[in-house]
Amino acid sequence: MRNKLISTTPKKDEFYNGxxxxxDYKLHEQAFEFFKKFVSPGSTVLDIGAGQGAFSKRLxxxxxxxxALDFDEENWKPKEIPFLKLDINKGVYNSVNEIFxxxxxxxxxxxxxxxxELLRDIRKVVKxxxxxxxxxxxxxxxxxxxxxxRSGYYHQFMPYDLEYGHISPITYHEIRIIAKNTGWKxxxxxxxxxxxxFDFSEMKPPLLISNLFRWxxxxxxxxxxxxxxxxxxxxxxxxxxxxxxxxxxxIL
Numbered sequence: 001m002r003n004k005l006i007s008t009t010p011k012k013d014e015f016y017n018g019x020x021x022x023x024d025y026k027l028h029e030q031a032f033e034f035f036k037k038f039v040s041p042g043s044t045v046l047d048i049g050a051g052q053g054a055f056s057k058r059l060x061x062x063x064x065x066x067x068a069l070d071f072d073e074e075n076w077k078p079k080e081i082p083f084l085k086l087d088i089n090k091g092v093y094n095s096v097n098e099i100f101x102x103x104x105x106x107x108x109x110x111x112x113x114x115x116x117e118l119l120r121d122i123r124k125v126v127k128x129x130x131x132x133x134x135x136x137x138x139x140x141x142x143x144x145x146x147x148x149x150r151s152g153y154y155h156q157f158m159p160y161d162l163e164y165g166h167i168s169p170i171t172y173h174e175i176r177i178i179a180k181n182t183g184w185k186x187x188x189x190x191x192x193x194x195x196x197x198f199d200f201s202e203m204k205p206p207l208l209i210s211n212l213f214r215w216x217x218x219x220x221x222x223x224x225x226x227x228x229x230x231x232x233x234x235x236x237x238x239x240x241x242x243x244x245x246x247x248x249x250x251i252l
Contacts, residue, residue: 024193191227
């Protein structure tokens with residue numbers, strides 16, 4: 001059993017049509033349903049940081065016109081979907097040089113050195129009024145707050161998380177500020193993945209004792225305390241409407 005209240009089984013790798021999903025449990029399914037509410041099938045979509053192609057394949061199967069962008073072409077699985085190689089030195093726009101109806105950026109922003117530049121760069125490849133779905137680990141979750149209180153590190157940004165590139169912990173508040181100051185209108189924010197309040201996946205004393213703290217912190221925490229990740233839906237503001245802020249004078 002694994003749901004938002006309780007977990008009795010350890011996490012396992014998930015796959016979509018044989019392609020490994022590099023994200024938390026059920027996050028791709030949730031992101032897909034979230035995306036469909038704002039972007040219609042038939043739309044052109046750029047999947048940024050597409051990994052092996054699980055989410056691109058899911059979009060393609062629902063009649064979205066998908067192109068994928070990543071730096072590792074060798075691990076790309078759905079050969080029927082066009083793959084564009086990312087030149088990290090040139091960025092998204094100069095690697096693609098196309099305009100899309102929407103962009104997908106799942107579990108990517110925490111891997112980049114400059115989240116502000118990433119959102120500016122993505123904005124260049126999306127048409128005015130076009131959409132962007134973005135997700136990142138939820139460092140304000142009730143469980144992350146326990147981690148930080150005890151260790152001084154955010155959940156999913158412990159020293160060993162550097163091994164797979166988690167270098168930029170970012171809160172929902174920071175994402176909203178960055179979006180508003182780089183030409184995006186925030187449409188909706190939702191929790192993603194699953195972060196159960198009670199975890200009985202291993203019957204070990206430390207884990208069982210931690211459930212008391214989990215419940216307590218869940219009760220007292222406020223503001224986006226749920227979810228292993230957070231998902232953001234944004235809309236590109238047109239050039240006529242967006243006035244970039246002066247340096248040091250940011251819009252809240």
